[in-house]
Amino acid sequence: MGFPRGRRRLVLAVAVLLAVAAVAVVVHRVLAPAEVSTPARGDYPATPQPAPGVVGRLPVAPLIVDGRLRVYAAHRQVYADRPVDGRHRTTPYWSYRRWPAGLTGVVASGSTVVSRWSDGRLVALDASTGRVQWRADGPVPVRSTAVVRRTGAATVWNPSGLFLTDLPDGRTVLTVTGDTQASGVELSSGRELWRTDLPGDCRSDIGTTATGQLIGLDACAGSAMIEFRDAATGLVGGRWRPPGGPDDLVVTPLGCRTGRSGCLALRTAGPGDAGGRGWVLGSGEPLAAPALDPAGVAVVGEQAVGVVDGVAVGRSVRSGAELWRHTGLGPARVLTTQPGRVHLLTEANDLVTLDPVSGRLLSRSTLNVGSDGTGWTPGAMWADAGYVAVERLREPVDPNGGDQRYYLTSEAVILAAT
Structure with missing residues (x-):
């Protein structure tokens, strides 16, 4: 004997409702925040x-x-x-x-x-x-x-749009910028210190200074201006442009503690690196620093380090006076820096680490592991805590290629102690 027709319909309806409810629960669990x-x-x-x-x-x-x-x-x-x-x-x-x-x-x-x-x-x-x-x-x-x-x-x-700034009172502020707003957050507690509106895509972020300011490049009124916003209050403390500088500025932060945070200097130029000029950052307007004019010069503390004809040269950032020379590198360039270290990369992909104050050799090693070899080009890089990490790109570099073509191997990042 089967169920009467009316009861069968009721059972079927209940079964359908239960199935729909089960699907809804699964969808909620999968898609809900x-x-x-x-x-x-x-x-x-x-x-x-x-x-x-x-x-x-x-x-x-x-x-x-x-x-x-x-x-x-x-x-x-x-x-x-x-x-x-x-x-x-x-x-x-x-x-x-x-x-x-x-x-x-x-x-x-x-x-x-x-x-x-x-x-x-x-x-x-x-x-x-x-x-x-x-x-x-x-x-x-x-x-x-x-x-x-x-x-x-x-x-x-x-x-x-994510930067760290150390304030003179010992606090660290996380500065966060987006499409239309910027805010400052106290790192220790997550407490928002300030929030302000931004003008839009005519403005971009450069980094933060070692003296507690967010650096922005504002071209909303025509000629580009560099603005300095107090990381503790969000207020713009000053706007500046290099005397005689081009309307379309290209600004590169230098001497940053990590990434683009805690930077000591700037290099301004026009499109195509025209008329590059270096500037030391402080509490007032940036000060001209001709030792930082050439592209490829790095800043570590009070020293500017560059490579000229295979010779690493250290100079005073402020006076430009030569402090030391380190020879025997061959074709090389400054790769990256971190506090107390400047890292150079030779043509053979040797990583050379020097003391930026004296030019003394701290370490030298070949960036090779296993049977990977040294036939690669460096991509993005990072240095901190005595380590250097570098992406290894396949030669010739194809910036539009897929990841398999772009990177040397599946384990593309090499990490070295210095």
């Missing part, structure tokens, strides 16, 4: 002291945090591994995911790691545990049309 925090389960690693030379080969770009961890970026995840001098990427020490927002930038200061997301959310993590310290809502990031390469270097080494 969510975050997943997986904290560290082991001890916070000690700071290693590796010998100079290549220590690792990695598929993604590492941000060295607190001299102990490597932090990486994925599309919807920020995560860390250990040890910092590990040969390869390892199982995450901790991980933080969000959905459906995408990760747009990561910065770190001390043991605090701050991630920025496509919906404007800021999330600070404790590097030692991976646990959330605070959450805050910042300006929505500018929509970028740039190609995001698989190493994630742009997200962790040069995040757009």
Whole structure:
């Protein structure tokens, strides 16, 4: 015997409703906004002291945090591994995911790691545990049309609109800029200090100064002006342009502590590097520094370092006086810098590290690992905590090629201790 026809219809209707409800629950769980925090389960690693030379080969770009961890970026995840001098990427020490927002930038200061997301959310993590310290809502990031390469270097080494500034009173401010707004957030607590409107796409960010200012390039009124905004209050303290400078300025920050944060100087030029001029930053207007005029000169503290005819030359940033020379390099160029170190790359892809004050050789090693060889061109790079990380690009470089053609190997990033 079967069910009566009316009862069969009722059972069928109930079954359909239950199926729809089950699908709705699944869809909600999959698509609803969510975050997943997986904290560290082991001890916070000690700071290693590796010998100079290549220590690792990695598929993604590492941000060295607190001299102990490597932090990486994925599309919807920020995560860390250990040890910092590990040969390869390892199982995450901790991980933080969000959905459906995408990760747009990561910065770190001390043991605090701050991630920025496509919906404007800021999330600070404790590097030692991976646990959330605070959450805050910042300006929505500018929509970028740039190609995001698989190493994630742009997200962790040069995040757009995300800067750190150390104030004279000891506080650190996270300055965040977007399409139409900028804000300043106290790094220790996530407390918003200020928020202001921005004029739009006629203005761009350059970096922050070592004296606590956000540097912007504003062309909204015609000729480009460099503005200096107080990171503690958000107020524009001054606007300046180089005397006799071109209307269409190209501005490059120099001597930055990390990325484009805590910078000591600027280089201004016209399109195509026309009329390049160097300037020292301070509390007042920038001061002319002819030692910084040539392209390729780096700033470390009070020293300007460049390479001329295979000879590294150190000069005083302010006076231009020659302080030292280091010979025997052959064809070489300044690769990058960090406090107390200037890193040069030779034609044979040897990494040469010098003391910027004296020119003394600190280390020299070949950037080669396994059977990869040295036939590659450097791409994006980063230096901090005594380490240098470099993307290795396949020669000849094809900027429009896919990742497999663009990078030398699947583990495209080489990490060296100096």
